Amino acid sequence: MLKISKKADYALMALQHIAAVQFGDVTPGRVVNTKEIAEEYNIPLELLAKVLQTLAKHALIESHNGPKGGYALARRAHQITIAQILESIEGPLGITDCSHEKDGEFCMQRENCHIRTPLLKVQDSIAQLLNNMTLQDMMGGTPLIMIQSPTAQGVER
Amino acid sequence: MLKISKKADYALMALQHIAAVQFGDVTPGRVVNTKEIAEEYNIPLELLAKVLQTLAKHALIESHNGPKGGYALARRAHQITIAQILESIEGPLGITDCSHEKDGEFCMQRENCHIRTPLLKVQDSIAQLLNNMTLQDMMGGTPLIMIQSPTAQGVER
């Protein structure tokens, strides 16, 4: 439950990669093209292309056309939050359907709903979490897999 | 993004309702049948029935067959966490596909994945949040709709 989509996953990987190249020691300032990322992470090229286009449209990255073109971060890594990345791809955070009702659409449970308020609090907490974590925070060490206990007590199913 | 399913939504409503009846002032100890909940909250009867059956299977509620039958909480409200409810309906919490890989299945991005560890931290934080909130916490006042700013930089908890 509460899974993020593959696209969002790809977006995070791509941005992490771009940031690593751009602010790394090897070739700082270099733009990164789609193919490079797709091959590095085994992501379907054309799907990744769409993801990156979306990110560009949301001004998280800048595109450069033509030969030697590619993408570069539009801002520095610590100015790009995880929330921004995820929302670019998946739309606004919304635990429930009624989280962002526009006028005209109402949920059937409206009048009697006792869980809306507490759920919105949960949502706020998650939003805070994602807003306070930046691309920069995803950069530090931790290159390979290192799992820590998923849930607090050993919940199994 | 990160939306919970309607079924999970219904589960929360139903449990809240059962708890309210069972520990309320009017008819304490009374069991609640599916139809009552479905009508109260405009939930499709047969869908709600399946949700409640699932909750019963996960021992969150107890079922009583026959006329005057229905459901009652299996534990007290403060002993039922939101995490347990959601996981009963939607399966274990997992931000990413690789959150709970069994042996044999690996994600294509495994070797090069730099985002797994930070994402698992996010997941842990959410798990904590949901594990620390109980059905009891959802009971307090807040009967009607009272939105507070949905996303937000300024919201505290």
Place this chain on the structure above:
DNA sequence: TTGATCGGAGACCATTATAGTCTCCGACCC
């Protein structure tokens, strides 16, 4: 003891979201 009322369980279906593909276009740079 029989029938109305309850939950249990499964098959089933329609709609939507997801993940991925294909094609064509326009910008750029040597």
Place this chain on the structure above:
DNA sequence: GGGTCGGAGACTATAATGGTCTCCGATCAA
């Protein structure tokens, strides 16, 4: 002006979701 890049849209297959239908077994009260 051709090869390399991104931009954009249509398109498709598959899976998840939300919801329905049907039949069964337990139970209680008349």
